[in-house]
Amino acid sequence: MIEANGLTKRYGERLAVDNLTFTVKPGQVTGFLGPNGAGKSTTMRLILGLDAPTSGTVTIDGRPFSKVAYPMREVGALLDAKAIHGGRSAYNHLLCLAQTNNLPKARVGQALELVGLSEVAKKRSRGFSLGMGQRLGIAAALLGDPKVLMFDEPVNGLDPEGILWIRNLMKMLAAEGRTVFVSSHLMSEMENTAEHLIVIGRGRLVADCTVQEFIDANSELTIRVRTPESQRLAALVTAKGGTAAPDGADALRITKLGMTEIGDLAFDNQIRVHELSPIQASLEQAFMELTKDSVEYHAAVPGQPARGAVADGAGIAADVVSGAMQQGGR
Amino acid sequence: MTTNTSALGGLTALPPASGRAGFGGALRSEWTKIRSVRSTMWTLGSATVVTIGISVLGNWGRANHGDATAAQLAHEDLTQRSLFGIILGQLIMVVFGAMAITSEYSTGMIRTSLTAQPRRAAVFWSKLLVVSAVAFVVGEVISFVSFLIDSSFWRAKGVDLTLSSPHAMQAVVGGGLYLAGSAILAFGLGAILRHTAGAITSGVGLLFVLTILVNFLPQSWQNHLDKWLPFNAGGQVWSTQHVPGTDLGAWTGFGVFLIYGVVAVALGGYIFRNRDA
Numbered sequence: 001m002i003e004a005n006g007l008t009k010r011y012g013e014r015l016a017v018d019n020l021t022f023t024v025k026p027g028q029v030t031g032f033l034g035p036n037g038a039g040k041s042t043t044m045r046l047i048l049g050l051d052a053p054t055s056g057t058v059t060i061d062g063r064p065f066s067k068v069a070y071p072m073r074e075v076g077a078l079l080d081a082k083a084i085h086g087g088r089s090a091y092n093h094l095l096c097l098a099q100t101n102n103l104p105k106a107r108v109g110q111a112l113e114l115v116g117l118s119e120v121a122k123k124r125s126r127g128f129s130l131g132m133g134q135r136l137g138i139a140a141a142l143l144g145d146p147k148v149l150m151f152d153e154p155v156n157g158l159d160p161e162g163i164l165w166i167r168n169l170m171k172m173l174a175a176e177g178r179t180v181f182v183s184s185h186l187m188s189e190m191e192n193t194a195e196h197l198i199v200i201g202r203g204r205l206v207a208d209c210t211v212q213e214f215i216d217a218n219s220e221l222t223i224r225v226r227t228p229e230s231q232r233l234a235a236l237v238t239a240k241g242g243t244a245a246p247d248g249a250d251a252l253r254i255t256k257l258g259m260t261e262i263g264d265l266a267f268d269n270q271i272r273v274h275e276l277s278p279i280q281a282s283l284e285q286a287f288m289e290l291t292k293d294s295v296e297y298h299a300a301v302p303g304q305p306a307r308g309a310v311a312d313g314a315g316i317a318a319d320v321v322s323g324a325m326q327q328g329g330r
Numbered sequence: 331m332t333t334n335t336s337a338l339g340g341l342t343a344l345p346p347a348s349g350r351a352g353f354g355g356a357l358r359s360e361w362t363k364i365r366s367v368r369s370t371m372w373t374l375g376s377a378t379v380v381t382i383g384i385s386v387l388g389n390w391g392r393a394n395h396g397d398a399t400a401a402q403l404a405h406e407d408l409t410q411r412s413l414f415g416i417i418l419g420q421l422i423m424v425v426f427g428a429m430a431i432t433s434e435y436s437t438g439m440i441r442t443s444l445t446a447q448p449r450r451a452a453v454f455w456s457k458l459l460v461v462s463a464v465a466f467v468v469g470e471v472i473s474f475v476s477f478l479i480d481s482s483f484w485r486a487k488g489v490d491l492t493l494s495s496p497h498a499m500q501a502v503v504g505g506g507l508y509l510a511g512s513a514i515l516a517f518g519l520g521a522i523l524r525h526t527a528g529a530i531t532s533g534v535g536l537l538f539v540l541t542i543l544v545n546f547l548p549q550s551w552q553n554h555l556d557k558w559l560p561f562n563a564g565g566q567v568w569s570t571q572h573v574p575g576t577d578l579g580a581w582t583g584f585g586v587f588l589i590y591g592v593v594a595v596a597l598g599g600y601i602f603r604n605r606d607a
Contacts, residue, residue, distance in 0.1 A: 080441065
């Protein structure tokens with residue numbers, strides 16, 4: 001169990017983590033979701049004591065991580081697959097970690113076997129692909145049979161087989177009663193593994209709920225209709241109990257009415273329809289609303305800096321919610 | 331216990347946990363770290379070859395091609411001369427000591443190390459102990475081998491120079507101590523700066539460049555400063571001849587040299603413990 005209470009981290013002027021309070025419970029995979037730069041990695045560093053919080057506390061099973069008797073038996077973490085000395089062999093890398101916690105030497109070779117790196121155990125990790133590095137990092141995290149596991153963007157650099165492997169591994173670890181806390185900037189990744197979600201944007205807590213709750217609350221169907229008579233259609237839709245909002249000069253975004261109803265309504269009133277398309281706009285919009293102020297890095301679009309910033313935020317948000325849209329559409 | 335579970339089924343069960351992960355484990359870990367990277371072998375190997383090689387070349391050359399008679403030579407500090415490769419060897423020891431800690435930062439390994447053992451004092455002091463012990467052993471080997479080879483050249487020339495000559499043992503043991511001290515100073519600088527090139531540059535600057543720069547100061551300033559510089563103070567421990575007032579003497583000099591290292595290590599240790607990794 002990880003408990004953060006008012007966790008805040010300031011780097012100079014920049015507030016990376018802003019008063020986060022959350023609990024990560026054992027027995028399930030908890031997704032840690034947010035756009036790039038939202039403070040996910042910083043939060044994980046604070047949990048591990050790599051960085052000291054500016055204020056607030058975070059504990060592992062009620063204690064600060066540095067007070068835990070055998071850190072590797074308590075927490076296994078993979079924050080950065082490149083955080084290894086490339087000149088050291090995979091075996092010696094794991095051995096020097098195992099020794100710090102008095103773990104049996106035999107587990108080193110077995111952990112390499114578990115992640116499929118036995119054949120390169122004696123090879124220096126400098127030559128490893130990112131995927132092999134991730135596997136080595138996961139082996140290190142599992143060495144101490146920890147109660148809590150933390151992975152920061154673990155599927156980065158993994159091939160499809162590797163992605164499936166780590167998803168199943170995380171689910172198995174959670175099913176065994178462990179606490180599994182995994183970050184991602186991709187909603188689709190969370191959808192496949194997590195049961196619970198902690199969503200942050202610009203360092204602040206945006207949502208703390210189950211994946212299903214997040215989707216239910218945010219996946220109202222919106223229909224986009226393009227028609228030369230948008231004002232007339234809007235009035236008809238409103239009369240039918242739907243809501244219609246203009247979307248440009250000749251289009252509407254309609255909610256609370258189905259696609260069939262809208263099509264029939266237009267046909268019955270002889271309104272020409274040039275486009276009738278479903279969009280999970282509200283989930284997308286919800287995430288945009290949630291994170292539009294929290295997208296750290298806006299790409300400047302020449303000539304229209306203000307809109308460029310919004311468009312970029314929307315792009316990342318759309319990326320994040322695309323998985324949920326798929327799920328919502330099922 | 332969740333040892334023999336499905337996810338980690340292939341792993342040997344962990345023994346029941348008692349006590350806590352501490353200094354002993356950290357020490358074994360640091361020993362594994364230092365022996366498992368090639369830079370250790372390269373730096374210590376080249377320190378050995380360079381120091382012994384230069385000492386041997388210089389002493390062989392002067393013993394066989396110099397004009398001085400045995401009687402004249404007997405007044406010189408031939409023990410110190412037989413160790414003079416240390417002037418370059420210390421710089422390679424600086425590289426060894428600095429890299430032992432800065433490589434943790436340059437590779438990012440520090441984050442993994444401190445996740446396995448978040449009690450930073452245990453990591454820092456065990457690493458320092460391993461680095462010091464390795465540098466001391468290698469330093470003594472370098473110093474003794476240099477002296478044993480070089481003194482044979484002088485004995486062939488008719489000078490009575492052995493380990494039992496006055497102060498010879500102090501100087502030869504001192505040569506190894508001085509090399510270890512150089513590594514410790516650089517380790518401290520590395521912990522302060524967290525940057526390989528910066529730590530090596532400042533280490534070389536302190537031990538080598540500073541000694542040269544002081545020569546450009548007015549003579550009266552030099553007279554006051556010279557003996558306190560790290561190289562001039564520490565160098566006394568591998569000399570057999572001292573001039574009271576001009577230098578600090580073997581052990582006082584080495585003590586002053588060590589203070590530089592202690593200050594660097596203390597500051598480095600403070601930063602290691604308190605600054606974000």
